[in-house]
Amino acid sequence: MNIPRHIFTSWMIVWRRIRLGARLARLGIIDASDCPLCGLFDETVDHLFFECQYTKECCRIIDKVTVYNCDPSTLESCNDKLKTITGRFIRQVIQSCYVGLLYSVWQQRNKAVWDLCLQSPQHVMKKLLWDIYHRISVVMPKKTSKRNREWSRCLIS
Numbered sequence: 627m628n629i630p631r632h633i634f635t636s637w638m639i640v641w642r643r644i645r646l647g648a649r650l651a652r653l654g655i656i657d658a659s660d661c662p663l664c665g666l667f668d669e670t671v672d673h674l675f676f677e678c679q680y681t682k683e684c685c686r687i688i689d690k691v692t693v694y695n696c697d698p699s700t701l702e703s704c705n706d707k708l709k710t711i712t713g714r715f716i717r718q719v720i721q722s723c724y725v726g727l728l729y730s731v732w733q734q735r736n737k738a739v740w741d742l743c744l745q746s747p748q749h750v751m752k753k754l755l756w757d758i759y760h761r762i763s764v765v766m767p768k769k770t771s772k773r774n775r776e777w778s779r780c781l782i783s
């Protein structure tokens with residue numbers, strides 16, 4: 627159920643193939659290594675995608691909308707918590723939300739670095755959840771239960 631453009635970015639993050647501020651500063655490519663989203667800590671994969679207040683606010687929005695509490699602090703804990711969700715359909719949708727979250731945070735990070743602008747977590751998550759709702763509407767199996775179909779509407783409510 628993942629949106630295809632989200633998959634590549636999340637793969638790069640999971641395998642730590644992206645170059646962020648702290649690493650670029652160590653290599654002498656840039657001077658400052660501050661997180662472009664909060665400006666409070668070094669920009670590392672763990673900080674940007676799991677510890678940054680901006681990302682945590684995005685997670686809170688997903689958790690509130692889906693009524694599941696994944697609140698990942700690491701990739702591993704996110705994976706562990708996803709495994710505990712019963713019901714394949716709901717688990718896949720929430721997984722899509724978190725894959726999309728990584729993509730969205732990466733996009734906002736790049737906007738902050740290159741365009742010097744940053745959209746609010748509310749705005750970014752509303753768009754993400756809307757995109758995911760439309761994606762699952764297209765790929766949703768015909769045998770999806772009425773309960774799951776109704777639950778999926780929480781993404782756009």
Ligand SMILES: [Zn+2]
Pocket residue numbers: 661662663664665666667673674677678679680
């Ligand atoms: Zn930060």
